Amino acid sequence: MSKTVLIIDDSSFMREFIEETLESEGWDVIGTAADGNSGVELALEHQPDLITLDNVLPDMLGIEIAKILKKEEGITSKIIMISALGQDEMIKNYEDYGIEYYLVKPFTSEELIENVNNLF
Amino acid sequence: MLLSDEQINSAQKVIELSLNASAKSLSYFTKTAVDVVIENKLTVINLSNVENLVEKEVSSYVISTELIGDLQGISYLHFTQNDVDKLMDSIYANKEFDEDKYVKKSEGLVKEIANIITAAAMSQFANHFRYTTYGDVPRLEIIKNESKSYVANYIERxxxxxxxxxxLVSSEMNLNLDFVWFVDDSFVGGIDRLNN
Known part of the structure; x- marks a missing residue:
């Protein structure tokens, strides 16, 4: 059975890029969300194996979403934070929010696959 | 506000490093080398004449990003239609889209490029200044000559x-993106933290 992934990103370009990359590796994309609230709803409903999570969304920050999902709701999905922000302080603290990996954009499809595979 | 020579020197070094990080990020999309041609390393501007500082060209894309957090300001990237077409060719080689889809894809692509290359510079500033800084969701504006731009309004406010x-120049692709930043006195605060 395919592993499932939810993509939360306000960028249509990134949603499409991640979706195509992971589908080509056999992942089942169970949903995509362009904002935090829809992302949280989909994550709680489907509890996917993996969530790719943008850090800056129109309605909330990715770290807030991770905190809700992992710390408050206790879901077990693995989360990769995908962000263009590569600040040392943020990268250093991602585990505090229940995030398994912090991937700084830009990256190639091969880099995305490698980092996802490292989590499973 | 007058800046000391020490502040200006430090600022210019960080600006150069930061813009080089942006160029490196852009090269992921162009798949070519990207050079930075710095036109202005740091200038104190006259806010009463701000409209003339914001480049205006009909039918070009301007993607602005407001800085949130410890560093306050706004940056924008200016793409001509030629720049957009070249980037679309680079990313979607051999794919064909109808006109509406092409416009939608172009807008998604330039917003994401702006997001990534702005954040690359912002991350450098944050690391050097020991700041926490975010960029808001990029805002696309097609600049019209008859109206005062969103960026000009922001700078004044x-x-x-x-x-x-x-x-940011890719000679191989004949791509030239103007990358412009306006920041407030939090930038000077960052420079002072760097020097102390």
């Missing part, structure tokens, strides 16, 4: 009196 700008 937020007293962003420092300006630096460069062109």
């Amino acid at each position: 937020h007293n962003c009196f420092l300006d630096f700008r460069a062109t």
Whole structure:
């Protein structure tokens, strides 16, 4: 059975890029969300194996979403934070929010696959 | 506000490093080398004449990003239709889209490029200044000559009196993106933290 992934990103370009990359590796994309609230709803409903999570969304920050999902709701999905922000302080603290990996954009499809595979 | 020579020297070094990080990020999309041509390393601007500082060209895309957090200001990237077409060719080689889809894809692509290359510079500033800084969701504006731009309004409202700008150039692709920043006195605060 395919592993499932939810993509939360306000960028249509990134949603499409991640979706195509992971589908080509056999992942089942169970949903995509362009904002935090829809992302949280989909994550709680489907509890996917993996969530790719943008850090800056129109309605909330990715770290807030991770905190809700992992710390408050206790879901077990693995989360990769995908962000263009590569600040040392943020990268250093991602585990505090229940995030398994912090991937700084830009990256190639091969880099995305490698980092996802490292989590499973 | 007058800046000391020490502040200006430090600022210019960080600006150069930061814009080079942006160029490196852009090269992921162009798949070519990207150079930074710095036109203005740091200038104190006259806020009463701000409309003339914001480049205006009909039918071009301007993607602005407001800085949130410890560093306050706004940056924008200026794409001509030629720049957009070249980037679309680079990313979607051999794919064909109808006109509506092409416009939608172009807008998604330039917003994401702006997001990534702005954040690359922002991350450098944050690391050097020991700041926490975010960029808001990028805002796309097609600049019209008859109206005052969103960027010009922002600069006035937020007293962003420092300006630096460069062109990110891929000679191989004949791509020239103007990359312009306006920041407020939080930038000077960052420079002072760097020097102390």
